[in-house]
Structure formats: C-alpha cells, structure tokens
Amino acid sequence: MKHAFVPPADLEPLQRHPKAAAPGHHIDLHHSTCFGCGDDVPLGLHLKVIAGDGLTVSADMPVASWMQGGPGVIHGGVLSAAFDEVMGTSPLLIGSAVVTAHLEIDFAEPIPLGSTLHFDARILGRQRRKVYIASVAHIGDPERPVASAHSIFVTIDVKEHFAEHYDKRVIL
Numbered sequence: 196m197k198h199a200f201v202p203p204a205d206l207e208p209l210q211r212h213p214k215a216a217a218p219g220h221h222i223d224l225h226h227s228t229c230f231g232c233g234d235d236v237p238l239g240l241h242l243k244v245i246a247g248d249g250l251t252v253s254a255d256m257p258v259a260s261w262m263q264g265g266p267g268v269i270h271g272g273v274l275s276a277a278f279d280e281v282m283g284t285s286p287l288l289i290g291s292a293v294v295t296a297h298l299e300i301d302f303a304e305p306i307p308l309g310s311t312l313h314f315d316a317r318i319l320g321r322q323r324r325k326v327y328i329a330s331v332a333h334i335g336d337p338e339r340p341v342a343s344a345h346s347i348f349v350t351i352d353v354k355e356h357f358a359e360h361y362d363k364r365v366i367l
C-alpha cells in the first residue's frame with residue numbers, strides 16, 4: 196500500500212512486558228464508557244483488541260450501518276477512530292500508557308457496510324516518549340489491505356495527564 200510516513204531509522208527496539216496479556220488474550224486497557232472499546236456506550240466501536248505474538252495486536256470490527264459515510268461504505272472518521280483505538284491499546288504490551296500525538300491514515304479501497312474489518316497493528320519502536328506504531332486493515336484477504344495507518348503515541352502518566360478533566364468524565 197502507498198504511504199508517505201517514514202519512521203526514524205534509529206528507533207529503539209522494545210521488549211514485551213513480562214506482565215503483558217498472553218497471545219490470544221484480550222487487552223482490557225480503557226474503561227467501560229470508552230468510545231473505542233467500552234461495553235456501556237450504545238454507539239461505540241466495541242473493539243476487543245487481542246494480543247498477538249511479539250509486539251503485535253489484532254481486532255475485528257463489523258462495519259455497521261451507523262458507520263456509513265459515502266453511500267454503502269464506512270465513514271473515514273470512523274475508520275480512523277478504529278485505527279486509533281487498536282494502535283493506542285498496543286503499548287500495553289510494553290507496559291506503557293499512551294495518548295495519540297499523530298495519526299495518518301491511507302484509504303486504499305471503499306469499505307462496504309456489512310463487511311468485517313480485520314486490523315493488525317505492530318509497535319515499531321520508541322524514541323524517547325514517542326512510540327511508533329503501524330497498522331493495516333483488510334476485509335477478508337490479508338494480501339489485499341483496504342487501509343493502513345501510521346502513528347506516533349506519546350507515553351503519559353495517566354493520573355497526571357487526565358487530572359484536569361477527570362471530574363467531567365461521563366459515567367453511564
């Protein structure tokens with residue numbers, strides 16, 4: 196797939212954290228009202244991110260009618276949110292909490308409603324607090340990606356980062 200993102204050549208390689216979810220197990224990172232993964236939001240993506248081998252994760256997402264953008268196909272923003280969630284969950288494999296700093300999406304093909312998107316993501320490495328992650332998505336044929344994403348996530352101290360906004364959180 197064509198893309199313009201060039202990760203730094205000198206990325207520090209990373210090791211899987213000893214307490215990371217085992218391959219095949221769900222990574223339960225966020226909270227029940229997270230738009231990306233929460234069970235308690237009626238119109239959320241409800242993504243279940245699964246740990247893979249090494250520094251990889253995967254997830255499946257049925258493309259529902261409410262995700263429509265162009266007629267009969269997924270909205271690009273919904274697809275971007277799904278990539279954000281899948282990639283943003285993966286740093287738990289290295290024991291880090293992160294937020295998105297930079298997210299690039301390449302849209303290769305229209306993605307029809309009713310299909311199931313399969314996401315694979317891989318942590319490429321770290322440069323100081325920046326964690327570089329790449330992801331691809333297909334709808335049945337892994338040799339024919341329909342979209343891909345490249346991102347920079349930045350590690351945070353969760354309590355400190357969200358302190359100012361925590362009291363405005365929504366509990367359903």
Ligand SMILES: CCCCCCCCCC(=O)SCCNC(=O)CCNC(=O)[C@H](O)C(C)(C)COP(=O)(O)OP(=O)(O)OC[C@H]1O[C@@H](n2cnc3c(N)ncnc32)[C@H](O)[C@@H]1OP(=O)(O)O
Pocket residue numbers: 224225231279280283292293294295296297322323324325347349351353
């Ligand atoms: C686990 C907790 C729950 C997490 C939920 C995850 C849900 C899914 C993921 C998301 O959607 S997160 C929500 C969307 N993202 C945000 O709300 C983040 C908003 N941005 C910020 O809070 C700050 O800009 C950020 C924490 C990313 C960075 O601010 P800091 O002051 O902590 O760090 P700094 O500005 O020094 O940047 C650290 C490094 O990142 C680099 N950087 C920052 N923004 C960048 C950017 N936009 N593009 C590229 N690099 C960037 C910056 O240049 C620097 O690189 P160097 O080490 O090389 O100097």
